[in-house]
Amino acid sequence: MKADRTPTARGTSRSRQARTAHRRPSVATKQKAAAADAETGHRRELLRQMLLIRRFEDRCVELYSAAKIRGFVHLYIGEEAVAVGVNQALTDQDAVVATYREHGHALARGVSAGSIMAEMYGRSTGCSGGRGGSMHLFDASRRFYGGNAIVGGGIPLACGLALADRMRGDGRVTCCFFGDGAFAEGEFHEVANLAVLWRLPLLLVCENNRYAMGTALSREHAQTDLALRAASYGMPAWPVDGMDVLAVEAAARRAAEAVRAGGGPYFLEALTYRYRAHSMYDPDRYRDKDEIERWKSRDPVDALAAVLRAGGEPEGGVDEIAKAVDAEIDDAVQSAEQAPYEPVENLLRYVTSATEPS
């Protein structure tokens, strides 16, 4: 990762220009201070988003035990830096396609915690009207295209979204998240080829958390350097430390910039780890607890909190963020509890469009 391509470094170089142009150190100092403030504010926001995901999912565990949430639930805890970091590089006009492990992607995309919680409660006010549940969160207004529970199933969809953007030339990026397991499916390889061939504005983010359910990376891939293999299709492809949100953000900005500039698809391999079992049904017998602890020692939330504290964040600053996040989650749960059930008379809604296609 080149430091001169991070937004922070760019800010610094702008203030350096200002200094030479005006020769007024007081202004430069002010600008420097403003840039530092902005940087701290941004990092606080990153921390807030990661904490929101983590605490939201902690709450999901409780609610699942209480049978408020049912079905399959896959937790993202440990991987928060990936969704949060990548989303910094996307605009509201860009699109996101995710997997069944997508609470984090939805929250980072700005889908409200309340509408996600209501969806998991299976209520009418859920972001998918109670039809989808945990694995099928959708929010067209945020250009959040789900929520796909067929491994690899979202990748061709993302390819098509990018194709439409490319044909209309509207400079948008489609970002597709998928796992190391999905990297073994034909869908990924077919799309990788097609997207390079057609120079599609597609950002492929492989969340390599080292397991596809119970199968470890080295038992699912002959060549475990996934970025290397992606590069063979003729697109830029780089690994990034998925436990470091700042590194993810920097890499994603570089990638999104290249895609937006018309360079075709770009592949990021985020090296990360899920702390929890694959799903609520998984007894997690296939990995040793030491391995989990080793990864937890590099926790992305703790790491960013440490960076903030080193930068002068006061004692209790992080707790304050956590408190605000908890209040948001409390609200989400409370509104889900009170939300209406979808009447059974509406069972056949949304099978086909309400109006005939013209």
Next chain:
Amino acid sequence: MTAGSAATKPQQTTYREAMREAMREALRADERVFLMGEDVGRYGGCFGVSLGLLEEFGPERIRDTPLSESAFVGAGIGAAVAGMRPIVEIMTVNFSLLALDQILNNAATLLHMSGGQLAVPLVIRMTTGAGRQVAAQHSHSLEGWYAHIPGIRVLAPATVADARTVLAAALADPDPVLIFEHGSLYNLSGDPDPGADPVDLGRAAIRRPGTDATIVTFGGCLPKALEAAEELARLDVSAEVIDLRSLRPLDDAAIMSSVARTHHAVVVDEAWRTGSLAAEISARITEQVFYELDAPVERVCSAEVPIPYARQLEEAALPQTADIVAAVQKAVS
């Protein structure tokens, strides 16, 4: 085990364990048999069916595969053609769609296209069905689609004894056999000994005799149909419950002789109604025993909607015991 102890005390086991025991037996009996699929080894199968087999038979014969359904199902076909006896596990029918091309265009057609030269003695097992609030993409019941295809056999064991015996019968078949295990059945407990009624690939079983109406069903709907028959008995309606066991070929004789006795037929199928196996069975009844019928054939199927997540919507979408009771009452009224 002595014959005496087996005769006096029927052992209880689960559907899951019965299927596992059947695989263990097959792996022990025939060197050519091996199991492959996603997470069948170290994980023990996503529904725990193959738990312990890796430890007993080793990674050569209990093969974990990457997420590559088309590749490993196709590899099963190739290995079968080459003389092995693969058991391929696809986690669920939902993911079998990624391998549908291999199943339809290779497994089901090679024998015919090659003028009888290439047989495919392959067994594919997969979980099917809805009912656990896992939403549209994880709730399909597509065994009827597969039953549409000439060249393969489609089996749906619905009892512990069938789970215990179906695999040996499938492996003995020279052609591809698909076994559908409804997810709601794995914890079912029962006697694995088929007794006088071993699985004959093509034969349906009468699970409850009756005189007023015939309920034709299979797989995950069997427990519901039996429950409905119980309730109907309290309402003075004697319903016969037929468990198809084989979805292709269909045991026409068993269905027709029952309908000829009861004069009323209700078909229960978790798939969507349109173009379903229930439609096929209904058509056959009207073709073959139309003049025995005292009322139109009734069908109880899933509503024509992708299965929704919310509990009340999912329940409303799937065939329920009360729906079966109502359909039988309507037929006999």
